[in-house]
Amino acid sequence: MGLTCKRRVLTGLLGAAVASGLTTLILFLVEATDVLLPADSKFGIVFDAGSSHTSVFVYRWPADKENDTGVVSQASACQVKGPGISSYASNPTEAGESLQGCLEEALALIPEARRPETPMFLGATAGMRLLSRKNSSQAEDIFAVVSRVLGQSPVDFRGAELLAGQDEGALGWITINYVLGMLVKSSRAPVIRHPCYHSGYRGSLAPAPLYESPCVHIAAPPDLTRNLTVEGTGNPWACVAALRRLFNFSSCVGRAHCAFNGVYQPPVQGRFYAFSNFYYTFHFLNLTSRQPLAAVNATIWEFCRRPWKLVEASFPGQDHWLRDYCASGLYILTLLLEGFGFSEETWPDLEFRKQAGGTDIGWTLGYMLNLTNMIPAEAPALWRAESYRVWVAGVVFVVLTLVTILGAAAVQLFWPQD
Incomplete structure (x- = not known):
């Protein structure tokens, strides 16, 4: 006795469901590849x-x-x-x-x-x-x-x-x-007349954070302070003279490619970045926009010549570090120009920056x-994954499998008996 129409339709749908399901299983198992998940x-x-x-x-x-x-x-x-x-x-x-x-x-x-x-x-x-x-x-x-x-x-x-x-x-x-991508001593002291500071500067005040500036820690030589009337933020000429003594440029006289203290240094070339207190001092003086050396030099000396009362009035609320900007500015200029050998030609290669590449420099x-280097690495997790095309084909066959199963169920439930 031959199969009824309902039975033939139901058998065809179930066969299609089984074939589609097996195809889906083969795609997901046979074509899967090993992939490393992004590391934590x-x-x-x-x-x-x-x-x-x-x-x-x-x-x-x-x-x-x-x-x-x-x-x-x-x-x-x-x-x-x-x-x-x-x-x-x-x-x-x-x-x-x-x-x-x-x-x-x-x-x-x-x-x-x-x-x-x-x-x-x-x-x-x-x-x-x-x-x-x-x-x-x-x-x-x-x-x-x-x-x-x-x-x-x-x-x-x-x-x-x-x-x-x-x-x-x-x-x-x-x-x-x-x-x-490339890889001091401080003590309670009477008011002193220091060439790098205004006449009201006390030796016990906190110094500038820029290393150990002679304008902070080293008393000016007697010949620089004797009979000296200090006005404004200090005496910039005497301050530079004190700086030159600290750096000991005299040991480089007659010697080529010498920085200070007789230390060899090749000629300045390439890109340079100045940060930390170099940046903060020049930022205060509005000198971080790659101004030419002449403008930088003029700005620092003009600031150092201002009467101290005028400086205090011009920058209210900055008393803590205000007294140090003249000394730091002169220190930076002396170090970079006479110590490291920057010049009008190489000054444009120097940038004063707080950040680089979105990262604070320090x-x-x-x-x-x-x-x-001392923290152990972790191996990334290993998972099985499909290629995009295989994944799409697998989804299509999953849908076909569900459709045929639902069709078979509908035939069984709602198709009248022959």
């Missing part, structure tokens, strides 16, 4: 405890790294409210409390699962170097409080340390080349790049 991110936190303020940077890099070094990018930056931690010498507890706000902001960016393995480091620079020389016990108290506060956070705290000037410079060099990124 790792994080690091670095506190830059400078003389004027503390900045907190969060960095991230793919967990699988590249050539054993993380491809690090800046995830966030936060400036701590208040002065640098060295300013809390009389109350170290406040130094630790001041860091809490930016620490919480940094932690908010890091997934909880990643926090225990996230390294965190605080490096203190100029301000704490000076405090360590002036009063080492006060500096130790500040480091102890800061370490206790940061050590209580849910990350891998690597310590709070005094960063050597050579390390700060080397790590800054790493940072700028990476982002560009030692912190260089530190994190170096630290990633």
Whole structure:
């Protein structure tokens, strides 16, 4: 007895469903390939405890790294409210409390699962170097409080340390080349007449953060201050003379390619970036737009010649660093022109920058790049995946399978018996 019409239709639909289903299974199993999913991110936190303020940077890099070094990018930056931690010498507890706000902001960016393995480091620079020389016990108290506060956070705290000037410079060099794709003593003293400062400057005031300027730490030679009436921000001629003595340019007389102190230096060539206090000083003086050397020189000397009362009136609310800009400006000019040999021709190759490639320029990124070498890489997850065309074909056959099954069910339920 032959099959009825209903039975033939139902058999055809079920056969089509089975064939479509098997085709889908073959596509998804046989044609699948191994793929590596994008690596998860790792994080690091670095506190830059400078003389004027503390900045907190969060960095991230793919967990699988590249050539054993993380491809690090800046995830966030936060400036701590208040002065640098060295300013809390009389109350170290406040130094630790001041860091809490930016620490919480940094932690908010890091997934909880990643926090225990996230390294965190605080490096203190100029301000704490000076405090360590002036009063080492006060500096130790500040480091102890800061370490206790940061050590209580849910990350891998690597310590709070005094960063050597050579390390700060080397790590800054790493940072700028990476982002560009290249790889004192102080005491209570009477009012002194110093050639780099106005006549009301006291020797006990905090110095400028730019290294150890002679206009801050080194008393002017007697022949420069004897019978000298200081006006305005200071005596720029005498200040430059003091700077030249510090750099010891006399040891380079008659010697080609000499920087200072008799140190060899090849002629200046290529691109150069000046950052940190070099940038902040020139930014205050509106000299970061690549002005010609003549304009830079004229601006600095004009500022240094202004009467101090006029300077204070022209820049209200900037008393803390205002006294240092003349000294820092002259220091920078003397160092770059007479020390490193920049000239009218090479000055355009020098840029004063705070950021490059969207990243703050300083030692912190260089530190994190170096630290990633000691953090194990994670292998990316291995998954099975289909090519786009195979995936589309698979979806089509899945739909056909469902349609034929639904059709078979409809025939079974609603087709009358023959």
